[in-house]
Amino acid sequence: MSRLVVVSNRVAPIKEGKIAAGGLAVGVYDALRQSGGIWFGWNGEVNKNPQMRTETVGNVDYVTMALNKTDYDQYYRGFSNATLWPIFHYRVDLARYNREEYEGYRRVNAMMVEKLKPLLRPDDTIWIHDYHLIPFAEACRMSGIRNRIGFFLHIPFPAPGIITVIPPHNELLKTLCYYDLVGFQTECDRLAFQDYITREVRGVIERDGSLTAYGRNFHTGVYPIGVVPDNVRQLANSYRERRHLVGYNSDGRRRKTIVSVDRLDYSKGLVERFRAYAAFLENFPEHRRKVEFIQIAPTSRSDVKTYQTIRRQLESEAGHINGRLSDLDWTPLHYLNKSHDRRVLMGLFSRAEVGFVTPLRDGMNLVAKEYVAAQNPDDPGVLILSRFAGAAQELSSALIVNPYDCIGMAEALDRALRMPLAERKDRYEHMMQAIRAADLDTWRDDFLRDLQSFTIHQAVEAEKGKSVNEAVFVS
Numbered sequence: 197m198s199r200l201v202v203v204s205n206r207v208a209p210i211k212e213g214k215i216a217a218g219g220l221a222v223g224v225y226d227a228l229r230q231s232g233g234i235w236f237g238w239n240g241e242v243n244k245n246p247q248m249r250t251e252t253v254g255n256v257d258y259v260t261m262a263l264n265k266t267d268y269d270q271y272y273r274g275f276s277n278a279t280l281w282p283i284f285h286y287r288v289d290l291a292r293y294n295r296e297e298y299e300g301y302r303r304v305n306a307m308m309v310e311k312l313k314p315l316l317r318p319d320d321t322i323w324i325h326d327y328h329l330i331p332f333a334e335a336c337r338m339s340g341i342r343n344r345i346g347f348f349l350h351i352p353f354p355a356p357g358i359i360t361v362i363p364p365h366n367e368l369l370k371t372l373c374y375y376d377l378v379g380f381q382t383e384c385d386r387l388a389f390q391d392y393i394t395r396e397v398r399g400v401i402e403r404d405g406s407l408t409a410y411g412r413n414f415h416t417g418v419y420p421i422g423v424v425p426d427n428v429r430q431l432a433n434s435y436r437e438r439r440h441l442v443g444y445n446s447d448g449r450r451r452k453t454i455v456s457v458d459r460l461d462y463s464k465g466l467v468e469r470f471r472a473y474a475a476f477l478e479n480f481p482e483h484r485r486k487v488e489f490i491q492i493a494p495t496s497r498s499d500v501k502t503y504q505t506i507r508r509q510l511e512s513e514a515g516h517i518n519g520r521l522s523d524l525d526w527t528p529l530h531y532l533n534k535s536h537d538r539r540v541l542m543g544l545f546s547r548a549e550v551g552f553v554t555p556l557r558d559g560m561n562l563v564a565k566e567y568v569a570a571q572n573p574d575d576p577g578v579l580i581l582s583r584f585a586g587a588a589q590e591l592s593s594a595l596i597v598n599p600y601d602c603i604g605m606a607e608a609l610d611r612a613l614r615m616p617l618a619e620r621k622d623r624y625e626h627m628m629q630a631i632r633a634a635d636l637d638t639w640r641d642d643f644l645r646d647l648q649s650f651t652i653h654q655a656v657e658a659e660k661g662k663s664v665n666e667a668v669f670v671s
């Protein structure tokens with residue numbers, strides 16, 4: 197079997213026990229630990245002299261590098277997170293475009309290819325992750341790299357009317373056609389991309405389902421990222437420090453807990469969620485003092501202006517709710533800006549009656565799946581889930597809500613807290629079936645299997661005397 201080379205902007209912290217930032221790092225870390233290989237990307241540092249560093253842990257070689265300040269500003273903070281992220285999450289109002297940042301983004305992609313190239317073997321399978329690295333395959337091909345290259349987009353792919361807001365959308369999306377396989381979280385995302393290719397650039401859907409555009413033929417597919425359910429449950433069971441997790445009433449009865457965990461990002465719908473919680477306490481006063489809401493929201497991309505704004509807004513909303521509703525012996529909302537160890541989170545999930553996951557848009561949202569997988573099957577909690585999270589496509593037995601509907605979310609909280617055991621178990625069983633059917637191994641194995649099958653045909657074409665790069669998929 198060929199070696200797996202994973203490339204992503206974010207690489208999970210190399211030291212065991214350090215907290216991974218976000219679902220990509222969590223997911224790729226678990227997937228790569230099983231198969232082994234190379235994980236190449238940014239080490240999260242910004243300094244003048246970006247040196248490459250290789251560290252081997254188990255069967256994975258982590259090859260990471262720092263970025264210099266200009267590259268960081270233009271590629272990560274700028275085009276990736278101030279242009280692509282908001283637009284791909286339908287927040288055109290928060291996006292800005294700067295041509296120099298776009299050029300910096302292209303330059304960093306090309307630079308990363310040149311750094312990776314000497315490490316590659318001819319039969320390596322290269323798997324590129326996420327919106328930071330869309331042009332990576334094109335830069336590889338320009339540099340003469342002929343390996344199979346797949347791409348997985350962790351975030352939503354928006355409707356063509358939204359994506360065309362990016363001034364160089366044509367040039368940018370053309371580079372996706374240099375991959376052999378482009379994977380999405382949901383069929384909705386895949387169809388939006390296919391729509392763009394067929395309508396905007398007059399691409400063609402072939403009989404085998406592949407796409408031909410800009411003279412290149414390539415495949416697309418849907419590979420929802422998952423979790424390792426047994427591992428989640430194990431972590432949840434291993435967390436014993438109960439006293440940190442639950443609040444008690446003055447009469448000694450345990451308060452019910454609503455829990456949310458998100459990076460502090462405007463796409464996660466935190467303001468709308470806080471307002472819904474306040475509306476719930478106003479409209480259903482019988483729950484007051486009997487419930488508390490724990491929102492864990494570690495800061496993220498805190499040097500991007502829109503993230504500073506959302507942080508200020510949330511601090512004010514949280515202060516407002518607690519100022520208005522708290523009592524000497526009851527704080528309705530616990531808002532924690534700190535990241536937490538996974539074991540603590542899974543322990544918290546398993547003890548919370550409600551998982552409140554209501555992003556305005558989300559590629560998948562692993563927290564939703566983790567919350568369900570952490571539950572005690574004999575007495576499971578209830579997941580309230582936004583219809584705009586990729587996870588809602590699979591977890592249709594959650595209480596599905598529209599995060600723009602404040603009263604609807606307040607009603608869902610009331611319903612969740614009152615839900616009888618039989619209904620909770622029924623919904624939990626359905627969701628666990630979906631979580632097991634599309635777990636993390638399935639995500640990795642399905643993607644790599646499809647990428648490999650493409651290669652077999654490439655090889656056939658190559659034998660017939662064609663150059664590998666000119667090969668066309670034959671089904």
Ligand SMILES: O=P(O)(O)OC[C@H]1O[C@H](O[C@H]2O[C@H](CO)[C@@H](O)[C@H](O)[C@H]2O)[C@H](O)[C@@H](O)[C@@H]1O
Pocket residue numbers: 206217218219220221223326327350351421496497558559560561562
């Ligand atoms: O690397 P950062 O800038 O600190 O951001 C963290 C990650 O956020 C995003 O995660 C996405 O991937 C998850 C796993 O597939 C998915 O569940 C979630 O819906 C996405 O938002 C981002 O896409 C990653 O590149 C970042 O590393």
Ligand SMILES: O=c1ccn([C@@H]2O[C@H](COP(=O)(O)OP(=O)(O)O)[C@@H](O)[C@H]2O)c(=O)[nH]1
Pocket residue numbers: 215216217218219220222457458459492494534535536537538541560561562563564566
């Ligand atoms: O303090 C924290 C906050 C989050 N996470 C993990 O980070 C991931 C977040 O992934 P998700 O897909 O929900 O959202 P993203 O942050 O990638 O947009 C989940 O595995 C969380 O358990 C963590 O380990 N510690």
